[in-house]
Amino acid sequence: MARSIIDPITRIEGHMRVEMEVENGTVREAWVSGGSFRGMEKVVEHRKPEDAAQIVQRICGVCPVSHNHASTIAAEKAYGIKIPNRARIIRNLIEGAQFLHSHILWLYNLAALDYVNPINAVTGNADVKLAYDIAQGGAVPELGVPLPAPLSVSSDLYEVSARLNKFASNGQLSIFSGNWFEAKDVDGGSAYHLTPELDLILTSHYLEALKYQARSSEIAGLLGGKMPHVMTIIPGGTAFVPTAQKLDDLWAMVNEVYDWVEKTLIPDTLALAVAYPEGLTWGGGCGRFGAWGVFERGSLAYNDRYMPAGVLATKGSLEVSDLDESLITEYVGRSWYEGEGTFTAPDFTTNPKFTEYDVNDRYTWCKAPAYDGKALECTSLSRVLVAYARGQQPEYAKKNAWMVEQVDNFLGAIAPVALAVGKTPLEAAVSMLGRTAIRQLETLYIAQLMKDWTAELIATVKGGSLEDIAAMEGMEAADFASTNMTDYFEKPTTDTGAGSGFWEAPRGALYHSEKVSGGKIDGYQIIIPTTWNLAPINQNGEHGPIEQALMDGCPVFDGTEGDLEMPINALRLIHSYDPCVSCAVHVTDVKTGKKFSTVTNPWGVK
């Protein structure tokens, strides 16, 4: 048995540490820790909901739009506002742009370096001509067969190769400092399986991705003023009013991003799956999935959303239930907060209190949320599985048809590997690689939706008929009853109320809840996807989802003493969750004898 630690985890958002007990080449027990506390809920208290919607974005620079959106929805629920249709479409577009940005950045610029070794393209003397052959469907010499799908080549590979060579000849390692490319598989071989040619092609995609994640952000910038931290999603609608020129720019950009995503992402994912098939056999985690739904349809109903809301509460089952706020609890007994309470949404209450880092006691700034008393995975995988499960329900079948078809294709593709290890394709999808791969289906879906929404926005600005616009949503005109079809902003008519905003960040389910009185926030709560995923041990002694996934057979090379510093599979697993740690750590306010009454624990009210 040996301890292996990664601190800091890089290529994620925020500060995260993982500590693992390794036995016989796999992780026996794991503890993950969030390293920073900033105190968002206390800062927004006493300020206006409109201000909070802007300030809470600063929780996370990767998914600011989602926080902005969730907070805005909470304020709209509190004020009883139904946003105008045009505002809904514009907000979907901003959110979609952020998802595209986040997913592209995550895959190529954050996660890919766990699989792709750009230095190998130099040291392995990548044959550029061969690389072109392979990309266009030629056989990979090491495999003897071509890749499942031809790879996109949008860059000049000779130029990329020359660039890498020039970089290597200078000798400074820059972002490759630390040299994790030496990491090993459990069998002692290199953990990086790609041939130099594939490394070269995917490195070219790494560089292209830098451009396209920026182009996606640029869409959010066009509609939101700037990205990160967009400006125009405000309680009541949007501050953005499109002009013909802006619509023109929008149309050009959504097409540009779609074209690249469509030809690049899925083939690359398949290539990685061929090179790293064992990733489908471990890293499953708690097996319960939650999605709060994202991208509004005209009805503004959670279950109608383009990525619908739902909970898969039973491990291994596709039985989907509607989300129930009262089943959400938070436990702080293993985190640096006072007491050992478990609190029920939306009435969480916590005071920070650092003790010391001790995995046998308290070890994180992250709290432990639970759904119906148990850990819940909230990731892109959760959303896709919930959409897939909703698609099996007749009521929602039509709206989720695209996703059902894509998931079926995906399950078909991984079936051989799954059957080889005695799992069903669905079981194999719930794995490190499954979680990593399935996100690309969502990326493609959103890239397509961006085009659809742009068309819809243009139609509505040009005064298209209600029937036409409803049809573009896959809905009936009646679903748009009482919807304001022409404006962009609806003024609040009250200044007091309470509301919760259920939404999704690119990395999972997001929840903002606020109480407003006299136009000022009187209590604010946030549960962020990574809080779910990065949760420490909960009140029942159950590990959090990432901890469980690490303990689900995560292989760590421990062939040589002292070599536990590069547990690359643990890093891959953590990246599959796309964690966003500074999101995950936050605190709620409580003052002696103040307001909160619905607590499930005597320590609740202090």
Add this chain to the structure above:
Amino acid sequence: MEQETSTVDFGSMLEARGVSRRDFLKFCGALAVAAGLSQAAAPRVAIALEKSVIGAKEGGLFPVLWIEGASCTGCTESFAQIETPDVGKIVLELISLNYSDVLSAGAGYSVELAKKQTIESGSPYIVVYEGGITQGFGSNTLRVAMETGEEILCHAAEHAAAVVALGSCAVNGGWMAAYPNPAQATGVQAILKKHNIGTPVVNIPGCPANPEWLMSVLVQVLMMGGAEALVAGDVPAVVKTLGLDGEGKPQGIFGQTIHDNCERRGHFENGEFVYEFGSKEEELGYCLYPLGCKGPQTKSNCGVTMWNNRRSWCIQAGSPCLGCCEANPNDPGDNWVEVNTPFYERHRDLHIGDWFFQPTVVAGAITGIVALALIIHGFGMKKSGRTDGGAPFEQRRAWDVKNPDKSIGQYEYSIYEDNDPVVLQKAQQEIAKQYEQATEEVAEAAEAAAEIEEGR
């Protein structure tokens, strides 16, 4: 049994990984060949790699450590949006980014080692520090690799040629420092001051900071002579080359207000305003001033550099400026959230404890109370009969009565000397008469004098 290696011995690290020295030299040779170098260059690369996990300690790229404190990664994200040049070009051809939470390929122990080696290399390097420093619980509200936020910053900054405090949080704590500042956040400059570290600080506020701002500073350093000043440790020269103002901010970026360079300024001067979000006026691109735009008091050149590849910016998209560049490095309380909320009002809220209010409310209330008090007072004056010339004068000052020996008034001359109203009236008339006579005499005398004067 923890296995965190603490010594830095590359040879034994190689052996521990089952790599012989010969294998390693072969690897380096391959690297050199691939790089189009002669075989003779191989030992040079080998020596460089053997000594460090950061590769060569010197080369064409300026070493940079990008350290995230209590951050949202928004400034890194923002930097990742730059396209001219793009990030790939920057990290491969311009700087050697030896440590970055977001971009580093390595993780854990080995990136910490890369940071340590950069610091100890003896070569100049720059620290880009993103996020605030939270001092709560002995700075344990920020922990990375078992170090607290303050320790991390101080260790990195002490030997750095300069620290770039990137983003409003790094400048003075940003939103975290807003009331009640639960994590006790502050900025880089304040922490370095607290620990007596004299490394120059370049403050680039903004939430996030615009990538072009950081780029312009890097260009100043890398291409316009800033590097020599940094290497020489010549702080005044650094300040001069980078054009820093009194708060350590580059003047070219933060010397003018948003309002000065706003594309909607013409509408401001014309008095054409947007009074409601999403209105017809917004479509016409009118001025957002009545919606609380903080452009007139926020210094930055957003209107020039714009955002996201110069695609748009806040005001162009229809949002009032929130003033996110407001950050006084010497005062965490002067942070953009505290100073600018409510964002859509013309004034910030003031607060007494947890009671937040608008200046107009208090000023209006006080003015109203004064006006009301005056009205009531007026009725009192009327009732007490003072409105027609006021009450009769006091006969003696109260103090004079108590202190007759030090009396101010010479009451023997006063017409009020006798208290009897009848006598008083008589005396008054008498004195008035005398006075009249006296004044007449004076006037006559003056006339006479004038005549005499004329006669001469």
Add this chain to the structure above:
Amino acid sequence: MAHLAHYKEAHPLPFVITHWINLVAMICLIITGFLIHFPVSGTMGVARGVHVFFGFVIFINCVVRMIMSLFVKSAPTGGTRKQTADFKSWLPQKDNRHQAGAWIKYYLFLKKDHPLSAKLGVPQKLSYLLIPILIILMFITGLALWTPTAGALAGFTSFFGGAMSVRIIHYFGMFVFIIFMFIHVYLANVEGTEPTKLMFFHKEHGGLVYDPDKHVIVGDDNLQPRNE
């Protein structure tokens, strides 16, 4: 008729003029100030122009007024035609001594008879000392807001906690002026409009005669023989 005689020696012509200028400038500044803060379509350019113009006017007027007070002579108390250097009536005079409490009591109806006083009573004197300070403060904060990037004012702005603080100080300053004007106008007129007529139109009224050297009322003047 218990007030002191209102002689024009109390307010020599130069001060009548500066007072007029103050009145016009202050009203214009307050109106345009509100228009700048709560903008009305089409008025911003004019409002800002007028505001800046009168900002300079009131500041220069204030400086001129203060300089003139050094050599222009005025009556140090009501009810007399004797004159002395005007600045002396801004400073504490023997006539004011120990009278602060009396004034406050009088206005709170705790004292029935009218306190003896100099031209300016104690509270009045304090408020008139405040006004020049306030005008200067408003002028500097106004300049800081008008030219926010001028280097010379950057330190000032930073000292007061940034541009938003300066804006709020300027804003509160306006309300202090408004409150001052309320009280000033009220007190000047509540016991009769004679002081106003004298101040603005140099119209004299008879009344008791006060001797500024003996610090007592020494007579009564109905102005009859000397009415010009």
